[in-house]
Amino acid sequence: MEFCDECGSMMKVEDGVWTCGSCGHTKARDSDNEASMVTTQGQENSEIVDVSEAEDNGLPSTKVKCPNCENDRAYYYMQQIRSADESETRFFICTECEHKWREDDH
Structure with a gap:
């Protein structure tokens, strides 16, 4: 996720550059910085809860x-x-x- 340096709004990628939907400010993409960003696809991996032997694991x-x-x-x-x-x-x-x-x- 990238935020606009001008107005602080969330930016989106259009034609290979970050573009602010509010003020139109654009900024070049930085692949090293983007590699460390958490994406919505990365958030889909939720924790797996092992429920085998639930009583022994202390589940109420x-x-x-x-x-x-x-x-x-x-x-x-x-x-x-x-x-x-x-x-x-x-x-x-x-x-x-x-x-x-x-x-x-x-």
Whole structure:
């Protein structure tokens, strides 16, 4: 991500140069600097949570009905999978059949 030196707005790449969408200021691209930038593609790799042997890993459990086997207990963990201004998603792992599902916002 690059910001405009003139007005501070976020810039985008147009015709091989950084261009400000607000004031039109342009600046040459710096491939060494861009290599260290975090891209949206780089953010897609989220942390993988190992839920095998959930009880031994200290995951809390709660009373909730498993959609697979109708058991009434599951381990759960919270993970931020959307933008920071949205709530975390709660994931469940059935204590009996180890079926995994998530709680959707309604």
